Each structure stands twice: as structure tokens, then as C-alpha cells.
Amino acid sequence: MYDASAELLGYHDAEVNLPSTERTNMRKRRDANRARLKKGLADAGKPAPIGQHTQGSYAMHTMVQDENTDYDIDDGVYFRKGKLVGPNGGELSALSVRQMVCDALQDDRFNTPPKVLKNCVRVYYNEGFHVDVPSYRRIESTDPWTGKVVYSYDLASSDWKASDALAVTRWFKQRNEHHSPDFDDTDGQFCRVVRLLKAFARSRSSWKSLIATGFMITKLADDSFSASAGRDDIALRETMKAIRWRLEWNTTIAHPTINGETIGHDNDARPGYFKDRLMENLKHLEVLDTSDCTHQAAMAAWDKVFCTDWFSQQSPPEEGSDGSGSKSARSPTRPVEKREGGRYAGSALP
Known part of the structure; x- marks a missing residue:
């Protein structure tokens, strides 16, 4: 051949x-989105997230260039299950949590406001790309054999659905x-x-x-x-x-x-x-x-x-x-690409 x-x-x-400069710009917008979400939740007196983690092609470094900047960043937000309760103490539905996140992400600077979708809240940026923010609740249980605390996670979809986001x-x-x-x-x-x-x-x-x-x-x-x-x-x-x-x-x-x-x-x-x-x-x-x-x-x-x-x-x-x-x-030879703290940095769930 x-x-x-x-x-x-x-x-x-x-x-x-994807060029490193493009990844840097996207990371800055992701971080600004995280700050917006935390502030919006705090201002509304809603539960504070216990963590936010990027997932999907951005996290795997398989995102490719697009001439129309049609990029999709998945950035999950995590809450303690016990904090996701309504005014009367009842458990919040998956839809209610997505709506809560959507409300917290609103910003007059967006031409298109954030929207609740089936599995996430989508934030549309004026440059053409978007950030998807799926919401998860962390469930604590005790391992009957070791007595240690074990965490599992549910995604706020059409209903709560077991999902390990970073798996x-x-x-x-x-x-x-x-x-x-x-x-x-x-x-x-x-x-x-x-x-x-x-x-x-x-x-x-x-x-x-x-x-x-x-x-x-x-x-x-x-x-x-x-x-x-x-x-x-x-x-x-x-x-x-x-x-x-x-x-x-x-x-x-x-x-x-x-x-x-x-x-x-x-x-x-x-x-x-x-x-x-x-x-x-x-x-x-x-x-x-x-x-x-x-x-x-x-x-x-x-x-x-x-x-x-x-x-x-x-x-x-x-x-x-x-x-x-x-x-x-x-013969192509290339050095290891050190991105965001190394090849496998930042994969731990909260």
C-alpha cells in the first residue's frame, strides 16, 4: 500500500x-458557565452542586474541528440526593432538577436562552457551539461486607436513571x-x-x-x-x-x-x-x-x-x-500531548 x-x-x-487554542477558549467558556450556574443556584436559594465534571468527546480528546464551530461540550453537574427536595420535603423529580439548573443558567447576554432537553440543559453560545449540562444526584449507601460508604449516580432524564457519567x-x-x-x-x-x-x-x-x-x-x-x-x-x-x-x-x-x-x-x-x-x-x-x-x-x-x-x-x-x-x-513521530494536567487528569467523580 x-x-x-x-x-x-x-x-x-x-x-x-482540535487546536489547543480552541480547547482553551472552550474551557474558559465552560468555566464561566460553571460560575454562572453556581451563582444562579445560590441567588435562588437552591442546593449547591458538589461537583462539575466534563465528559464525552471533549474529555476523551476526540473532538474534531468544525468550520461552523458546531461543538458540543458535555459538562455534568452533581448534587447530593438528600438536598434535592421541594418546599414540603418531597423528592424533586428529574424534570424539576433540570428546570432548576436551566433557571440558574439564564443570562441576558445569550441570543438564545438555555433550554431544558430530555437529558440535559443546553446553553447556546453566540459563536455557534453549545454546552450541555446534564444533572446527576449522588446516592450514598453502605457496603454490607466492608461497612464503607459507596456512591452511585442517577441522571436526571425523563426520569431518574442510573448512570456513571465518567465511565x-x-x-x-x-x-x-x-x-x-x-x-x-x-x-x-x-x-x-x-x-x-x-x-x-x-x-x-x-x-x-x-x-x-x-x-x-x-x-x-x-x-x-x-x-x-x-x-x-x-x-x-x-x-x-x-x-x-x-x-x-x-x-x-x-x-x-x-x-x-x-x-x-x-x-x-x-x-x-x-x-x-x-x-x-x-x-x-x-x-x-x-x-x-x-x-x-x-x-x-x-x-x-x-x-x-x-x-x-x-x-x-x-x-x-x-x-x-x-x-x-x-515515519511519523510525535511527542505525548500534555493537556490539562496530563493524559488522564481530572477523572474522579465527586
Whole structure:
């Protein structure tokens, strides 16, 4: 297969991975949102949160660039169950807690006011992205064997629903370490391939409402990942192939941390749509297997996959002694990205 690993890594770094400056700006807005929520709850005489924790793609570092800044940050807020009571001492419903959080987040500076949704309160920022604030209650119990206090968590959904908010983040980080042949030296090949798959899924605006979600794609990548040391291009292509065949016989995607639950709804067509898009675009990459594949042909193929012209703008690699792209010049090596206190910082629940 034609070696386009250096170009694919360059595309990932330049066009896919969220720049540190963008993450910093989003983190500042997240922190301002947290301060707004705490103040709004205090001013209204409502229970104070015992913690706020980011989750989802932002926490897993799999968020990808979007030209319309259509970013979604999940930032959960936690309360003690015993504090979530009404004026007469009755337990607050899940809807009441979401409405309480929504009221506390109101701000005249928003063009669109925060809104109560099924699983969260959504805060719309004027720049285009939004922050989702799911609410959780912490339940204390005693382990009958050890006598120690044990915590569990319920999400304020259509009703209270058992949910370990950060379990998916912990799962992803474990799978990234397990899958990635370069985990000790980089942010992980598995993580990069997940980002590239998500970028592919978002590469055409007409696909947006039809294709598998980022969470679905992440779990599919875990089910079908094919590592290739030093060759992200092979890892991505082989993982795309494996996902395509996996979805050929089964489009149901099991939740990674909740036994018996699936990602998506009954008769969900989005995984099948993702399979079809993979199948048609994998055909573009078949030229990479020809013995006379040129740099120009390889770059054109990757452009078609990602619906871009970025690859065709890349100069051919320096010639090696055998007349091909020099392996030593093309092998991608990158340092570990230290973000927000390290790779796994800040994962503890309150």
C-alpha cells in the first residue's frame, strides 16, 4: 500500500485535531458557565452542586474541528440526593432538577436562552457551539461486607436513571492504551483513528443528520480496530474495512459500559448509512495497492475520502535510494500531548 502516513498525520494535525487554542477558549467558556450556574443556584436559594465534571468527546480528546464551530461540550453537574427536595420535603423529580439548573443558567447576554432537553440543559453560545449540562444526584449507601460508604449516580432524564457519567471516558482511555502501539510516545494511534473516522463522517454537510454519531463511531472503532505501528494510513483504512464488514451483518452497537443497553434507538438507520458511505469511499483507496501508484494519485484518493483538496497540495516526499518515498523521512513521530494536567487528569467523580 502506498505510504501516505506522513500526509495523513499532517492532515490530522492541521485539519482534524482540535487546536489547543480552541480547547482553551472552550474551557474558559465552560468555566464561566460553571460560575454562572453556581451563582444562579445560590441567588435562588437552591442546593449547591458538589461537583462539575466534563465528559464525552471533549474529555476523551476526540473532538474534531468544525468550520461552523458546531461543538458540543458535555459538562455534568452533581448534587447530593438528600438536598434535592421541594418546599414540603418531597423528592424533586428529574424534570424539576433540570428546570432548576436551566433557571440558574439564564443570562441576558445569550441570543438564545438555555433550554431544558430530555437529558440535559443546553446553553447556546453566540459563536455557534453549545454546552450541555446534564444533572446527576449522588446516592450514598453502605457496603454490607466492608461497612464503607459507596456512591452511585442517577441522571436526571425523563426520569431518574442510573448512570456513571465518567465511565465512558475511563473506558475510552483504557481502550486507547490497549489498542495503540505508540501509546507511550504519542496520544495514541487509536485516538487519532477515531478522530479521523469522525472527521470523515462530518466531511459532507448532507450526511450530518443521517450518519452514525461520534459515540457510535468510537465504539465501532473499538470493535474493529486494526493497529499498524508507524502507519496511521494502514490503521485507518483497515479499520474502515473492518467496520464496514461488521456493520454488514449487525448494525446494533452495544453500549461499552452499561450491560444490555445499546447506542441508538430501535431500527436506527444511522449505522447502516455509515456503512454505505464507508463502502463507497473505500473504493477510492484501491489505487493505493497498485504497484505504479504515484504520489499524485494517492493524494487524490485521500482527498476524495475526506472531501478536501488538502492532500493534493502536499509536495511529493524526498526520493529514497530505491526511488520511492524515503521511509526514514516519512515515519511519523510525535511527542505525548500534555493537556490539562496530563493524559488522564481530572477523572474522579465527586
